[in-house]
Amino acid sequence: MQAVKYARAGSVEEAVSLLQDGGDGARPLAGGTDVIVQARERTRDIDLFVDIKHIPEVVGISHGDDGSLTIGAATPCYQIYGDETIAANYPILVDSTSLIGGTAIQGRASLGGNLCNSSPAADGIPSLIVLEAQVEIAGPNGRRTVAVEDFCTAPGRNVLGAGEFAISLHFPAPAEGSGARFLRFIPRNEMDIAVTNAATQLRLDGDGNVTWARVAIGAVAPTPLLVSAAADAIVGQPLSEETIAAAAAASSAAANPITDMRGSVRQRVHLAGVLTERTIRQAAERAA
């Protein structure tokens, strides 16, 4: 473990100033399941942890009167998948949060942390993208909001500037007739990083036409990808073998992966299609 100090922030303002004063070596600490490992294995220079999970605004779940949802960035996964309203209205968030790590990881890890760690293979981000989530960021110049698909910029990198950190995620109310599904492919049944993952949200009208869709894929590019071409392939008509296959092909075409110990280029390109197809079908089942 690097020589790292610890500070517990009691408010957003305090966290911002701690992070700002701490400079490049200061990192927000939520569940710690990524940053503590990075500090220990010296894969990232960290000399200060700013613990943000005791800030009331940064932890917890609130449901708006309009059906929208706000999740504190440091809210641990188990609270998210244990929330009955989320399970009913945003089951895709249960998909993601219940397969990040194992039970013990889920006791600490958060969606905000998953997002800010900005791994190309993050299992939270594709779901956030297809749900059109917005991340609220606090920093020295006040607050700003960024669409999740614009958040990650490179492996381990994102739009957060000096002294900034994510405080919450906002989700619009699910539209009538919508359904969403997240799937990942891993060699085991648990505990692995995704070889490839995918999420789809779509809306069906009364006639079974897809009126709107979003498809996102992960672990196939430097950042999780919103694949508009895949969505375009299914929107405006009822789902069919042909449209689903076209969407899958669009995802495979959009994939630009690398070969590493978790998967090969052609495996990932192939799986992007397979998972796109499967999430579309299963999102449609949920929409129906």
Next chain:
Amino acid sequence: MVTVLIPQPLRTLTDGESVLTAEGHNIRAVIRDLGRRYPELAERLVNGSRIGRGISLAINGDVVSTGLITKVPEGAEIAIVPQISGG
């Protein structure tokens, strides 16, 4: 009399013979007897007071663990095998 089975790679030391017979009440005596006809073989099978490097001997299917003084029953079959380790 005992029978000694010679694995293929050691037959360079036995003029190609694959099965030899020998006399002896223990391993040392058997090897000494073999050495009268096949001195290079005997040299390979003994390393000072021990059985030769990297090999084991098995009497009737049981690997010898008590070295050159291990008793050899009359009529026994001796095999020459590589050392085995277990996990």
Next chain:
Amino acid sequence: MASEHIVVSCTINGEQQVFLANERDSLLEALRDRIGLTGAKEGCNNGNCGACCVNMDGRIVNSCLVMAAECEGSEIRTVEGLASGDQLSPLQNAFLEQAALQCGICTPGFLVAAEALLEQNPDPSEHEIRYWLAGNLCRCTGYDKIIKAVQQAAGQSVV
């Protein structure tokens, strides 16, 4: 590069503890090196094996992924806190009766994790047990007897 020491106060197995830790210590290191509770084990030190599982404020966590400094004011339960005196818990007894351990290094983590499962789900299915315990690796048993021990502790009939 020098690191300083910090004072942490928390409740461990029902006892109020105040201890001195290196500010770089994880909860696992603090438990083992500073407090002398060596029941939680280091298997991987990055959250992938579960040998260091402890219960923190009612949830199981990998104590290697918690900084000691984070524990200020929290309530920690370790494998050492499962038995009361020489009375083993039903889960501990079940592990012994089902021969659910071989080398025993993963056992503390499994016990802490399985107890947390039974607290929130007293009658889990085999799949629920396997899912809950997927973050705890055991290399000796093939998991059969561990699953059966949890089933036994849950009062289920075990073949």
Next chain:
Amino acid sequence: MVTAQSPETEKYNVIGTRPIRHDGVDKVTGAAQYGADISLPGMLAGRVLRSPHAHARIVSIDTSKAEALDGVLAVITNADFPRASDEVIDTGEGTAQLNWVLDNVIASDKVLYKGHAVAAVAATDHHIAEDAIELIEVEYDVLIPVLDVRDAMVDGSPLLHDSLHTGEMDGSKSDNPSNTASHLQFTKGDLDAGFADADVVIEREFETSMAHQGYIEPHNGTAYYRADGTLDVWTSTQGAFVVRDSVAPLLQLSPSQVKVTPMEIGGGFGGKIPVYLEPLAALLSQKTGRPVKLTMNREEVLLATGPTSGTYMRVRMGAKRDGTITAADVHLAFEAGAYPGSPVGAGAMCALAPYDIPNQRIDGYDVVVNKPKTAAYRAPGAPQSEFATESVLNELAEELGLDPLEMRLQNACVEGAQRADGFTYGVIGNVECLQAAQDSPHWQSELQGPNRGRGIAQGFWFNIGFESSAYAQVNGDGTVPLVLGSTDIGGTRASIAMQLAETLGISAEDVHPHVVDTNSVGYTQVTGGSRTTFAGGWAAYETAMDIRRQMEERAAQIWECDTSDVSYGDDAIIRGPQDEDGNDQQFTFKELAAQLVTSGGHIVGRADVNKTSSGPAFATHIVDVEVDPDTGKVDVLRYTAVQDAGTAIHPAYVEGQMQGGVSQGVGMALNEEYYYDESGDLKNASLLDYRMPTALDLPMIEPIIVEVPNPGHPYGVRGVGEVPIIPPAPAVRAAIANAIGVHMTELPMSPRAILDATVLEDE
């Protein structure tokens, strides 16, 4: 819980029952002390600097900055050790050259794999030790790494060792240096004639990856060199005496100066036989005069401790239309890692061991590559070689339209059959295992559903015996402390104590087994090779017989009669002649125990045995899988493991060994691999990416224990630990072929590999 004894063990009182293991309470309360749990006054923490390169010459090492860091008390390199000779030392069940042992512990002129130890520090705190190794400056001359066993064997390949020449079994050496350390060969019959006799011949090539033992406890070693020149070592090891006999010569100490205390051990599977940290801790302690503890992290374990060999294998096998196997030709090239000593010999001897094949040739090559030095791993060598041969046998059965189980029965070795290496079988349970599998509910059931398949495979392992020691005394209350030298990795305190209890006619609970240090018990070989319950049980039996004799003598003294008139019955009643009044004289064990102290003192029984009649083990496994053709993922649906245990002393722990072996075998079959990049960097050195099965990856594993008692053991014990890791990979391969019609040729049969062999094949 199943408590009924098997028909084979019904005649016993203790054997075949399932008592609570003696060390159990300590292990469920967290009280058990494993190697890393030790804490000593004044103890320092050590840390090892490791090579970032797979193959490089060390130009220079500058430790000055590390030494200057506050809190650092010593920094050592290979140069600080006494020069090691090329003498051969006993390293457990094998031997090794002392200088290679040292060079693997800490590199001398070259680093030979990524993670090879280069220097070690001792500091007041492990955080400081970690900082200190970052300050050590090493200049390397990076060399081309040799990473593939076939490339390594080619003339002109870069050499790991300039002094290594290929050794033949006859003692001759190759003229030119080579990465091939040795070649061995076994032959039987006439190979060409055998193939000419065959109606069908199948030839396949296989590649398997290195795979790690994966014990959950990382290596550790604590040493304290005292002012009087004695050295104490505490460590998690499979063999305390091996540690003593390795550390002593490396530090040029007498074995009598070194005491090794085996701590509880968190798994080993063969990987905790070699020394890694103990010599470093010892030298650091010698330099500082304080106890030093070294522990590895998981990355170090995967980078630098023994995995099992990766291989290239080729098998050609021929059979007649009726299923008779006529010939088999097996070529095995095993990666030894950085220094010679792969398990290719055992692999070669096991390759065709279950089958009576008249014409055979088996060639084996031990090849060094720039990867960690391999160590024993559960039935070392056999999971690879039998994967190759069992796989080809399954394909032959498929080609001939024969039931693969029937075909095995048809060719199975029985008592009197001789292997190519010259071994002749005594009483074995090969056929009995196959028959039990045939009769099992699993084999009798029908598998339904798309993309599902069933596979079967057989496994063979020798089991070993060797030296074990024990002693026990009889306390006044009739309890018996039993002192052992065998590290208890999986319940052997219980299985050995049960054999003592059985022999004495007392309960398992009245025996209190203890594992002690190397000064407190006679020489005992490693816990490994499936030998511990066999040989430890022998020692316990002899110890108990010694006690029985002494108790007969004591009773004779008390009754003032001839010892020959006293008999110790198997019911633990000591019976003497009638007394002067014509009354029967007898003691129960406890009654006589209570009188020992007043009738001449306590009784201590002891034994030191060196047995090799360990009795081979066979196993038959059946597996059902489902393959996802779109992702290449294999799910294991159902698993049955049949195995001959000889006599199952503690059936629950026999089952546990079978289930655990299956789990490791399935891991090797499906996902476990060493993933290197072209520079020799191991890219998956974590338990995240070295994927061992989780609880969610396996179904319940149905164990069927067959008992064909070993005539070479008083209770018929055969080793049980190793053979169950062998059949899973070929059985899973057959099941995959049965499910989707593809015959895989590599291990692991990962989703990536299966996709490459199926939907992505033409791309």
